[in-house]
Amino acid sequence: MAQTHPLNQDISLSVIKTACSNCNLRELCLPFGLSLEELERLDDLVSTRRRIKRGDHLYRAGEVFDAIYAIRSGFFKTDVLLEDGRDQVTGFQMAGELLGLDGISTEHHTCNAIALEDSEICAIPFSRLEVLSREIHTLQHHFHKVMSREIVRDHGVMMLLGTMRAEERLAAFLLNLSQRFTARGFSHAEFYLRMTREEIGSYLGLKLETVSRAFSRFQEEGHIAVQQKHIRILNVNGLKALMNHRP
Amino acid sequence: MAQTHPLNQDISLSVIKTACSNCNLRELCLPFGLSLEELERLDDLVSTRRRIKRGDHLYRAGEVFDAIYAIRSGFFKTDVLLEDGRDQVTGFQMAGELLGLDGISTEHHTCNAIALEDSEICAIPFSRLEVLSREIHTLQHHFHKVMSREIVRDHGVMMLLGTMRAEERLAAFLLNLSQRFTARGFSHAEFYLRMTREEIGSYLGLKLETVSRAFSRFQEEGHIAVQQKHIRILNVNGLKALMNHRP
DNA sequence: GCGTTCGCTTGATCCAAGTCAACCATAAAA
DNA sequence: TTTTATGGTTGACTTGGATCAAGCGAACGC
The missing domain is CATH 1.10.10.10 (Winged helix-like DNA-binding domain superfamily/Winged helix DNA-binding domain)
Structure with a gap:
């Protein structure tokens, strides 16, 4: 659902509805704190929306990474598998949260992301996010905060598992x-x-x-x-x- | 040791030695992949070097965050404390690794960083890192990779603790x-x-x-x-x- | 409807790691 | 040199959660 930026109001409701600028999750998601004009630029970035059926993979460990994903609706888990068959769920993600940040490091996903109910995601091509975040300071800063929050969350889990x-x-x-x-x-x-x-x-x-x-x-x-x-x-x-x- | 950028070669060896461009850890640290010209711009960014004695804190949980730290030499641990007195070491960091990424999220540090031997760190003011990484794409991308790598590392620890x-x-x-x-x-x-x-x-x-x-x-x-x-x-x-x- | 499957609950038993305690080694202080 | 403190080792015992096992309930296909 890539779309050119609408210059008039004469567009279908369905198209409006797919945009970040109209997403009621934006307070929880990447667009947080952006101006209306900036939001409209972000709309162009989020090029793809996809439905993922319950039980299906959004991505698998080892696949090439090129986008992060914002959950628009639904519920996911991420897990990692060891060679010997043991696995561990590393997180549960819900609407407004981001998936795929782990893939930036090696340009390959390092875990599996699986839908626990029928879900809908917005794919955000990472290289374009980097371009845009050079231009929109708020986006850059917010993205850094989101990554950092993930690190803090992981520390919480380590605390939980360790003590x-x-x-x-x-x-x-x-x-x-x-x-x-x-x-x-x-x-x-x-x-x-x-x-x-x-x-x-x-x-x-x-x-x-x-x-x-x-x-x-x-x-x-x-x-x-x-x-x-x-x-x-x-x-x-x-x-x-x-x-x-x-x- | 903040320093203006040297325009000639007629500077003391000690000043040269403090720069990223001359740091033999740069392959492991933030400057990875930067050109010589970009490295010189990074030198200006790393405004402060500090010695931390064994047992001293580099920062404490709750303190305001305004810089991340690159370890130039030495060895650190980070830990978090729960109200009831339990604590957990969340990581051990050595030369070339970054400290403080957890603080970006809330603008306050969420853990303590303590030197396990006499150490030396480079302070990198975060807002200036964001400015510079808008201009130097390689730096931006590498910084994102470093943050992502931290997330992957944490998943490894979760695996370890959980299974x-x-x-x-x-x-x-x-x-x-x-x-x-x-x-x-x-x-x-x-x-x-x-x-x-x-x-x-x-x-x-x-x-x-x-x-x-x-x-x-x-x-x-x-x-x-x-x-x-x-x-x-x-x-x-x-x-x-x-x-x-x-x- | 009825069997099948999958997920959940509960009980009995076992064992890896925690706890408690004594002692040893090294290094710094007196 | 002896003293003290801190950190490390080892043993005896306990226990929280794993394992093994049986049975139950809800959802689904036929």
């Missing part, structure tokens, strides 16, 4: 999800998990049985109500307390 | 150190650890006793020779085999 016990990890995970759903205008207290217990476990460095037991325990103690993938948070402070309570 | 057992983690750690020393022209088979067993353990999500036992075991099996902080790698392939051998 927390099973229940603390799961509590931290739920609170993080809740906070991100809130930022997107969804309920902070009630949501559906898009991933399986096994995927949660892989992300948190736990086995699926341990995740399941922790869920059950949280429910017994009245912190949450779980029914399969449907989660209701009944006591946020209870979860927060669990997060930094050493035995 | 590997104690001995695998330590083997991976030693091989990584060895490889980085090699890239700097030092022996790949013999080096001094700059960090304590406790710091290694914190980084690897293990207790110091477990690290110590793993070292002893590697020695018994003839993979390495350990004497306190002095390490000799006797059998690289043995270590590599340990790294992906599930019991």
Whole structure:
């Protein structure tokens, strides 16, 4: 859906709707802080929109990198595979978040990105992003912030994997999800998990049985109500307390 | 040691020596791939050099961020502290590597950087780096690669913490150190650890006793020779085999 | 409808790493 | 030289989470 910049208002609604300038996620995404004129230049950059069906790969480890991806709707996981078959989920990404930053380093993707529900992404050719970010300082700075935020997030995960016990990890995970759903205008207290217990476990460095037991325990103690993938948070402070309570 | 750009050759050797253009680490650092003319412009950017004594902080979590730091010589660790006192070492950095990338995101540092031996760093004011990288495409691209590489590195640590057992983690750690020393022209088979067993353990999500036992075991099996902080790698392939051998 | 599949829960048992504790080595201070 | 402090090693014991195993419930195809 590459499109020339519209010079008049006489264009179809569908075309308007594909632009960053009209995306209601732009506060969470790359366009943050840009002026209207700058936003319109960004519209040209985001040349492709693609639908990815649940279970399909957006990209695979080893593929040549040439674009980063903004999630317009849907839910993804990224994972890395070791030669010996072990794998690890390195993150879950939702609308407004970027995928593919890991590929810049070697010009090849270093992980797999897989849709956990039918999703829609905007492809942003990286070389053109670099050109544009030389001209739009705000874009340049915001992009740097986004990359840095990813590093900070990873440090948080390292902290979690390195120092927390099973229940603390799961509590931290739920609170993080809740906070991100809130930022997107969804309920902070009630949501559906898009991933399986096994995927949660892989992300948190736990086995699926341990995740399941922790869920059950949280429910017994009245912190949450779980029914399969449907989660209701009944006591946020209870979860927060669990997060930094050493035995 | 801020300095105006020298227009003639009649300058003191000491001033020449402080410049990126004369730094023998530039292949490992930010200046990688720059032309001579571009390198000279970068020299102006690196306005400050500072010595950090062993045990001192280069920066602390919470401080305002305004520069990233290139390590000219020495050895650092970064760590994050949780409110409840737990902490985690998030990385060890050596000559030619960058520190402070985590601070871009919030304009405040999110971890502590502490020298593990007397060190010397180059401060690179971030706003000026952004200006310069708009003009020097190679610098812009290389900086993006460096940030991306940090993300990939963090994914590696997540993998390590999430899926590997104690001995695998330590083997991976030693091989990584060895490889980085090699890239700097030092022996790949013999080096001094700059960090304590406790710091290694914190980084690897293990207790110091477990690290110590793993070292002893590697020695018994003839993979390495350990004497306190002095390490000799006797059998690289043995270590590599340990790294992906599930019991 | 009914079987099949996949994901989830729960119980019983096991083991890798944590904990606690004693002791040793090295280096700096007195 | 002895003293003290800091860091490292090793042993005995404990435990949180892994593993193995059985059974359940929801969703889907036929």
